[in-house]
Amino acid sequence: MEQLNVKNMIADVFNDIAEGIKSGSFKEKVKIGLTTFGSEHGIEEMVKAAELAKSRYNDFEIVLIGPKVEGDFTIVEVKDAEEGHKKMVELLESGQIQGAVTQHFDFPIGVSTVGKVSTPATGRDLILATTTGTTSTNRVEGMVINAISGISVAKSLGIKNPKVGILNIDGARQVERILKELKDKGYGFEFAESLRADGGSVMRGNDLLTATPDVMVCDSLTGNLLVKIFSSFTTGGNYETVGAGYGPGVGEGYTKLVNIVSRASGAPLICEALRYCATCAENKLMEVAKDEFNRANEVGLKDIIAKNTKEKVKTTEEDIKVPPKKVVTYSIAGIDILELEDACKALWKEGIYSESGMGCTGPIVLVNEEEGTKAEEVLSKTGFKS
Structure with missing residues (x-):
């Protein structure tokens, strides 16, 4: 087994050299941590997800944080989930990894996660802003900030001019007014147009199924429910397979790239969550978010929210x-x-x-x-x- 691992490592090195010659650069791969304790499906499922990601994608490295396991991975050994989270944060803060995927994380108030699902009607990706965490104790304010977080993620995924829709839930019209004023005052983004005959930027259930907008704005509880439905509607709910999970935590001033998956998430979904996290790391999501929040604040984000929520x-x-x-x-x-x-x-x-x-x-x-x-x-x- 050890001889096989050495051969695999040598093969990887030659592949990297070939890719570098082809592209004209030897860009260092980002390293993404994966905590392996905590899954309802066991450590084996987490390792399977890492193996699947390694077989599909060769442009980032995976660091397993958990017990020692077989396989060609860098492993940071810890004894349990609690120690795993501490080590994950330590590795992020030291720069030894550039992002991490984990089942649970205590984000501060003001930070919530931006999920990504694959919609059944068209197969298009839909960014859900947001899916876990609490952006604000005020629902409308939270959804407005979620929109900026969603735009940040969309841009880090390569969508230069993301179209934003607002899910038709409590607070949607207030959010629409605030975002319209923000746009009118110079914060650049585009509203999506509902596929329904009467159009508008407030989205219906049909727009969820077809991914009409690039970014769907909602509150975290609604977003959490949507991720669970989209990711496991073919499996009965106890094994999530579709999409890329609950996504990275984003908020003004936040700097750690931590992507969330569920304890019910299966290897296919976790594989895509690793890819999602790696893309956000490669394209420096946290810097993109910082710039987006700065631009929104420059045109009076906080004053506009305060005026419209009193x-x-x-x-x-x-x-x-x-x-x-x-x-x-x-x-x-x-x-x-x-x-x-x-x-x-x-x-x-x-x-x-x-x-x-x-x-x-x-x-x-x-x-x-x-x-x-x-x-x-x-x-x-x-x-x-x-």
Whole structure:
């Protein structure tokens, strides 16, 4: 076995020389750590993933962090998962590895992971921003920052002008308003257009299945659920096979490249997670993210978020008298469900009778046909509608 390993190492060296001659450079390969403790499928599954990645890809090296195992890998021996995480961080901070893939990691508040899945309808990759961690305790603020993290990852994967969609969940319309203002003030990116007939940058379930945008913005809990569904919908849920996992943790000022996979992830998925991490390392994701956050801050990111997430109508039931009831057939879309009640109150304050409802594309405010134009003006002026 030892003689075979030496032969393999010599073969790898000659392959590297050949590649260097062909490309005209001898670029040093990035090293990606893989912790092997913690998988529900055992250490053997993690080693199998490393072997699969080694057979498919020859442009990065894998360092196993765990117990001693057979195989042609650099192994950093540790006795358990806890020691493995400590060693992983040590190797990252010392620069001995440039990225790592692991089953669990305690990211600080402000950092969450950007996943990558393969969609069933088209086979296209879809970047999910984000899938684990907490970007902000404020849902809308978190999703806006997730968009910047997703754009950063997309650019590090070679997508020069990524198109961004916002999943149609609570907070989506507020996020859309903030991102539109950010774009108008000079932060360059493009919105995706939903494949549904009414279009728009707020995405439906159909857009998930086809990967309409390059980057789909959502909260981490929703993103986590989506990764699990996309990665294991053919296996019953206990063995994740499709996609590249939950992705790297990204956040303003964060510098460690750590990609997350699940304890239920199988070798095919972990193999692609290693490739994902290596590409992010090669293209210096953390530097790309730093630049993206700097550009967003230069045009007033924090002020725009603060302005759009503060309470717009501070009222009680006693403050505002509901106007006389009218027939309401004029619908106004584009109101976030979290602000629906306050939007109605803003109209009542102006003497416009309104009711909340739910249309086929999301929340709506209903008013009388004769007051439709005025109502839209009021909602735009008070910040409930862009």
